[in-house]
Amino acid sequence: MVIECVPNVSEGRRPEIVAAIADAIRAVNGVRLLDHSSDPSHHRSVFTLAGDAAGVERAVLALFERAVADVDLRTHRGEHPRMGAVDVVPFVPIEGITMAECVALAREVGAAVAERFGVPVFLYEEASANPARKNLEDIRRGEFEGLAAKMRNAEWTPDFGPAVPHPSAGASVIGARMPLIAYNINLDTNRLDVAKKIAAAIRHSSGGLRYVKAAGFMLEDRGVAQVSMNLTNYEKTPIFRVFEIVKREAARYGVSILESEIVGLVPSAALTAAAEFYLQIERFGPEQVLENKLK
């Protein structure tokens, strides 16, 4: 069983604090710290860990212990919005685990965090049953500074823990989501308006595919217009469908696709699905992928 977990901590300037959190995670059995990176201007660090349910839970609690002790939002200023010392903790099902099990894990960890550290916890994304409390941005609006006032409204009673913010650590958002794929398509044109029109056609918010966020940008140094996207559920909105629609929309303006790019990590299954689509492969299952047999 492999669960990915990507906690975001509101500390990106003191390397010794970040290192202490990383060491605390590494000391936990059943989990591996795959990566961590800090952004001083955002004043924020992102940790990527992977393990089984018990391992990931222990690691998140170890991370909370250090972050709640060492981060004080009352004096924290950075570019990135935040409302908690541990700001957001998504659990992502990778292998041998369902989304429902990741939701159950998010609830279990949320309850443990609230009890052990006195930090209020809001569930988000798949772990939230409340449509007004699914999006991180909605929950975090007003940030740490507006949190006490926001929580006086009964609509913002936390899912776990006290009805008021932790004095220094604020509140945390914990939940479950699919892996994100950062996917860009570069157009063989310098016409930014074409990229913007295609982005509007493809993204969910303006009538497009359900699990696509998109915007048009200009790569100034190359003179290339780009449709920049986040694919938030590659099983339900697969990469190949996004690519084909963008290609068709671009053709309407006489523009072709120069290239596409995946930024960061992509689950193997997202690429395999594209191969199956284009090669018209029938009667194929993940057990036929050699690497899956070797696990």
Next chain:
Amino acid sequence: MVIECVPNVSEGRRPEIVAAIADAIRAVNGVRLLDHSSDPSHHRSVFTLAGDAAGVERAVLALFERAVADVDLRTHRGEHPRMGAVDVVPFVPIEGITMAECVALAREVGAAVAERFGVPVFLYEEASANPARKNLEDIRRGEFEGLAAKMRNAEWTPDFGPAVPHPSAGASVIGARMPLIAYNINLDTNRLDVAKKIAAAIRHSSGGLRYVKAAGFMLEDRGVAQVSMNLTNYEKTPIFRVFEIVKREAARYGVSILESEIVGLVPSAALTAAAEFYLQIERFGPEQVLENKLK
């Protein structure tokens, strides 16, 4: 490091002998028996194992020990051609190992087999430097019954071991090759002649792509003509190129592709390459595949 090894043993009728070989492999550290299957009419069993170099070498020697003791080719009759109790042993680089290292391993195992069991060993495929002794079919021609006469010719001096066959175990062919992909494309037609013409166009032996073997067949129950292929080096002759050429050749006869299918296992990278091709993905590396980070 992962090496796949697929020894073929000339025993497919006595389950207790096959089980004893499987148990001998399972008792070895550093290697896993992924699969084994026996064909009574072929009188042959295929074992699929995976592990590091030391583990795979120990497993092959353990397999030889049992097979040389229990299989006697003087009384062996089956449909499948064979010349050894252990007929052929290919080492296949999967991950963290080069072809050159698999060739070195094949030589090391070949020398050990010859010394320990007195079985002559012929190197084949990538492990052979002699063009006349690269193809298994060329080396095995004449089979066990013709082996003693064949080996009297200096052209058939083995790479390791005695210049005469082992009395009961014959000789073994050991080498290194890329993973095979069994890949079929079904045409939206019942015209067998179209499948045969496309097979002739695509296969290496009649002027096509270097690492393609192909034949045309009729799926009688479905009334569907099939181009049935073995892809012997998916890095140099990728699946997508084969698919696109078959599609183009079929169009010349007014025929479209109904579907394709992969029979058995396929390395993840063979499918990823197809996704990269069709999605025009640039600046992508295997380290971006999430599962590779989890290893």
